[in-house]
Amino acid sequence: MYEPNVVGDWQEYDEHAGLRVRVHGLHAQEPPRGRDAAAEGLAYFSLRVTVENRGPERFGIHLEDGQLDVRIGPDGESAFLDWRNSQFIEGYDIYPLRRATAVLFAAGPEAALARVDIQVHLRIDEEWADRRMWSGGLGLQEDGTGPAAATAHEGLACQVSNFLRGQAEEGTA
Template sequence: MLHPNVIGDWQEYDEDFTGLRVRVHSFEKGDVPRRGRDDEAKGLTYFSFQVTVENRAEEYFDLRLYRNEVQIRAGKDGHSAFLDVYGSVWIEDFRLYPLRRASATIYAAALASHLKTLDIQIAMRVDHEDTDPYVWLGSDGVPESTGRTAAKKTSGKGIADEVSKFLEQGGADA
């Protein structure tokens, strides 16, 4: 992959998991879990996003998306964001049948100034095997992709290029 996915893009899996695709979408700044803020996130700004997995194959897959399969980096220097494990809603040992979707809602927190650059890495477990990690990028102020197609794998004037240029310029108000 030459470019990371943009938040909103679908990423197709290859080989053993053909027909399975995943999407990181619905980024919302200031979204606090229903259970409230975690004390460890004091002084940080909460945000949330969804991870949706879709099965377009003719067979089912067993999915797991839990805290060990999600990594979030915030800011230009890639600082680790606080992942609210207890406030998030995960996909645990779920059998995803053909033509079905499963979604997880992930809550995290970072310094407000770091929300101008986010990298979200997802490496699910499918059928009890680790999958290759895929990365989505986005931020507060970067438009979400329409999600209709996967990110372009060749250079061009796609949304991934626009986001790359936006981030190289330091974000909206960096």
């Protein structure tokens, strides 16, 4: 099992040398034109998923609707996903030293946006890669500085990491 990442962290795929992914750019957003009624009473936000190839070979990647899951709040309720205005990576060949970014728009009750979990299930060369998860929240800094970042690192991702480390230590004792 992989430990969840904090929004902004890169995660490498061991089975695909040089390929890595990150969720970043989690920001409050105005609803796109024409979506005001669909998101009435909800706070809109956006996030980015970037895939980068630092290896020597080309990979064909797919990151489409259904391969991203966004959960909000302490109970992990599903966010409203605006598939129509989101931009995905559909059948793109990513060559060495190149990146591709998907932009996802979502909405939820403002009080629940302090905790946002994003799960990514990337398809690489027609094979499914392992799922990866990022945790964060609106208003938290990604650069690892300041009190808001300390809260992010001490939040859900850190709690899960500490639990998994404790389980591993118990298993070896």
